[in-house]
Amino acid sequence: MESLKDFSVEEFTAELAAKTSVPGGGGAAALCGALGTALCSMSANFTTGKKKYAAFEADYERILQETDRVRFELLACMDEDAEAFLPLSRAYGIPKDDPTREEVLEKATLDACRVPEKMVHLCCESVELLEEMEQKGSVLLQSDVACAALMTAAALQSAALNVFVNTKTLKDQTTAEDIETRVDGALSVYVPRAKAVADRIEKKMRTK
Numbered sequence: 001m002e003s004l005k006d007f008s009v010e011e012f013t014a015e016l017a018a019k020t021s022v023p024g025g026g027g028a029a030a031l032c033g034a035l036g037t038a039l040c041s042m043s044a045n046f047t048t049g050k051k052k053y054a055a056f057e058a059d060y061e062r063i064l065q066e067t068d069r070v071r072f073e074l075l076a077c078m079d080e081d082a083e084a085f086l087p088l089s090r091a092y093g094i095p096k097d098d099p100t101r102e103e104v105l106e107k108a109t110l111d112a113c114r115v116p117e118k119m120v121h122l123c124c125e126s127v128e129l130l131e132e133m134e135q136k137g138s139v140l141l142q143s144d145v146a147c148a149a150l151m152t153a154a155a156l157q158s159a160a161l162n163v164f165v166n167t168k169t170l171k172d173q174t175t176a177e178d179i180e181t182r183v184d185g186a187l188s189v190y191v192p193r194a195k196a197v198a199d200r201i202e203k204k205m206r207t208k
Contacts, residue, residue: 003078003079004023004027004078004079004082005075005076005078005079012031016028021085021089022081022082022085022086023078023081023082024085025158025161025162026077026078026081026082026085026115026116026119026159026162027077027078027081027082028158029116029119029155029158029159029162030074030075030077030078030081030119030155030159031074031075031078032151032152032154032155032158033074033119033122033123033126033151033152033155033156033159034071034074034075035148035151036123036126036130036147036148036149036150036151036152036155037067037070037071037074037126037129037148037152038067038071038148039144039145039147039148039151040063040067040126040129040130040133040145040148041063041064041067041068041071042141042144043133043137043138043141043144043145043148044060044063044064044067044133044137045064046137046138046140046141047060047133047136047137047138047141048060048061048064050138052138053136053137053138056136059132059136060136063129063132063133066125066129067126067129070122070125070126070129073118073122074119074122074123074155077115077118077119077122080115080118081115081116081119081162084108084111084112084114084115085112087108087111087112088105088108088109088111088112088166090108091104091105091107091108091109092105102171106170106171106172109166109169109170110166110170110172110175112166113163113166113167113170113179116159116160116162116163116166117159117163117179117182117183119155119156119159119162120156120159120160120163120183120186120187121186123152123153123155123156123159123186123190124156124186124189124190126148126152127149127152127153127156127190127193127194127197130145130148130149130152130194130197131193131197133145134149134197134200134201142201142204142205143201143205145197145201146197146198146201146202147198149194149195149197149198149201150194150195150198152194153190153191153194153195153198156186156187156190156191156194157187157191160183160186160187163179163180163183164180164183167179167180
């Protein structure tokens, strides 16, 4: 299968809309996070080299390196999520009287948790970078930073849902609870931080 990240926007959205299992919510979440991170890069790229912000040049260089890494990792998650779904789909197709079914299904379900959890933590990194660009970036790019923060929050929440839909069916409740605790921790801290970035910027922009 062709890499999802190599699809055109039209091709990807057509595949997303089609009656197929992948791409689905996980792939869409990964793309949304990558788009938010790309906007963070845009803010840094437009600000670097400006005399007014010369004190932050080293920060922009670091931020651009980090946003590139996070963006590419999120794009890779689009395929990784699709690849993790296939074994899970096959496992559900194993006859219920097959003695191997439960073990195979448990492993496939656990593997299916890993990619969206990875997305959650990548989105958290993106939020931290956006907070920096809110403080250090050009005022002309602040609306883009706010858009990025909202997109990243949505990606984080969407990725978390894709974790929970799988942890719910795990037989190993200790492992399920450990995963959910990590994801809940990220949600409770980073969604409010992302929304706070957008709220502060919106407050500056509004006339009232």
